[in-house]
Amino acid sequence: MRVDSIAKYRNYLLPLADAISIVLGYYLVSVLITDSFFMEPTSVVTRNELLISIVLAIIVFQIIFRLSKRYSNIIRYENNQDYILYIVLSVISSLIVSLIEEVILKMVNPSIKLNLMVGIVIGAIMVAYRLIIRYVLLNDVVNKGIMPTSKNKKRLLIIGGGYSANDIIKTLNHSLKGKYEIIGIIDDNRKRIGYSVAGVKIIGDRNDIIPVCENENIDEIFFTIVNIDNKNKKEILELCNKTDAKVKVLPSLKEIITKENLFSSLRDVEIEDLLGRDPIELDNQNIKNLINGKVVLVTGAGGSIGSELCRQIMLHNPKQIVLLDNYENSLYDIELELKTLHPNNDIRAIVANIRENERLETIFERYSPEIVFHAAAHKHVPLMENNPTEAIKNNVFGTYNLVNCSDKYGVKRFILISTDKAVNPTNIMGASKRLCEMVIQAKDKESSTEYVAVRFGNVLGSNGSVVPLFKRQIAHGGPVTVTHKEITRFFMTIPEAVALVLQAITYAEGGEIFVLDMGEPVKIYDLAKSLIELSGYTLGEDMEIEITGMRPGEKLYEELLMNEENLQKTNHDKIFITESMDFTMDDIEAKLDMFRELLKDEGTTKEHVKETMKACVPTYKEPEEVNGE
Known part of the structure; x- marks a missing residue:
């Protein structure tokens, strides 16, 4: 079944899956308690009480989950907070079931302990099957044929292993499947090398940028570090510009918040990024006065x-x-x-x-x-x-x-x-x-x-x-003109x-x-060289700098x-x-x-x-x- 078909019936399938999770949860807990409750029941009364608990639990769970808008969630975008909430709501629902059994139904043997254990198990089952669905969706197992495919994927290296990289990788996997092949992540925290961010492995630090780009034929580099001082940003971008890859950067946090998502915030590297100066601190009150x-x-x-x-x-x-x-x-x-x-x-x-x-x-x-x-x-x-x-x-x-x-x-x-x-x-x-x-x-x-x-x-x-002027000359295919190499x-x-x-x-x-x-x-010569490289060209091969003489x-x-x-x-x-x-x-x-x-x-x-x-x-x-x- 294709993902669009699943999405069409998700309002029916998810409650059904949760009902099955409830039955399975009660069964597993009963087995733990009685070893083989359903296979060899110890008494008809115990079985009947359990069946009543299951039916009651299905009703209570449905009410609680709908009131908390759990079925409005898109599974592929759920996170750890959502998973914790599933377990908490399951425990609360189970305790409500115990309360109804004792106060309203006045069952002979209501078991708060049993229901509490059942709530935890049911919550774990719900989280587990949602994680499986999310994994399937993110890895395009169910969704084959929907996302665009390409034999000419751009080989991508990501700089920075933080939250921004995580969000960008998710966007690439969701919306641009087939356009990029993410080779790995570069992060200066060497303790993190070997770990993964959103399924992409951290493969080295800044010293590995040039060799990785050469060995892996990297086409594009995404610089995703937002909280970095200008000196380090300049040094890392200069390393990136020594490669043949086209470089895009995430701008400041102020610029990012005006965008719809992090991926849309990526822009080409500008000369300003390479100046390496720290932001200016001002006494705005004096200016205002x-x-x-x-x-x-x-x-x-x-x-x-x-x-x-x-x-x-x-x-x-x-x-x-x-x-x-x-x-x-x-x-x-x-x-x-x-x-x-x-x-x-x-x-x-x-x-x-x-x-x-x-x-x-x-x-x-x-x-x-x-x-x-x-x-x-x-x-x-x-x-x-x-x-x-x-x-x-x-x-x-x-x-x-x-x-x-x-x-x-x-x-x-x-x-x-x-x-x-x-x-x-x-x-x-x-x-x-x-x-x-x-x-x-x-x-x-x-x-x-x-x-x-x-x-x-x-x-x-x-x-x-x-x-x-340099940008216009580059746009027209060069050459870029500089009056003197040492100016x-x-x-x-x-x-x-x-x-x-x-x-x-x-x-x-x-x-x-x-x-x-x-x-x-x-x-100025270095400025021209940087602009040529930032534009994805190689000096001496794709474009030349022409020395014209002092004006x-x-x-x-x-x-x-x-x-x-x-x-x-x-x-x-x-x-x-x-x-x-x-x-x-x-x-x-x-x-x-x-x-x-x-x-x-x-x-x-x-x-x-x-x-x-x-x-x-x-x-x-x-x-x-x-x-x-």
């Missing part, structure tokens, strides 16, 4: 950093958030997202260009922001190298406009989002951001507004960053960077440049601190403060006048801008020629 009930303006609100700033700011209940961006499509997207998630909050989306001072003054006068996050900027290095006047107009004078509006309209705190490229800059974009830092530090000396900057490196997945960059996830920005400004008193601890620098304004190693700056600690171990530089707003105005004159001249060239920038930003210098190999 800063933002709660305030009017907050975010420039560049539709960009990668700006939009994440908006998301995290909304968690701290601002009185009003003003989203400002020059690009209407991305602005519309973040406005729609925030209004969907926070329908009761005051959210305003403003299309405006920070170069237009009169437009900014109108906005500041109307909304009176108390906190300004300035994330709007031209940030693409090669583009700004070829269009340097645009970097000056947007980054420098756009910031200058916002700084002056903030001072004029009584903004309490102004936060500039800066970049590691502002440190000893070798390109116009970085130099323009360094000049922005100089503007806010100078303005802070003469204004009641607290001006600060937060400086960090590259963020993974941001618009125009290297990871999305390194600092990396951080967008939520991580923004969380630290919010934390940093709680320490602000005015004039600081906060520097975020970006961890260890990452080789205009690019340098091999980014820095987060200039030579003349000294780092000071804050209360957060990932946030530092640079020493304030000694210049005034008069000094800045003189520098900006030089650029104003340049912008008036239609014949201004890139070289003119670079020479002026060298005069205005002493740390700016053009990069040395570097061989691409």
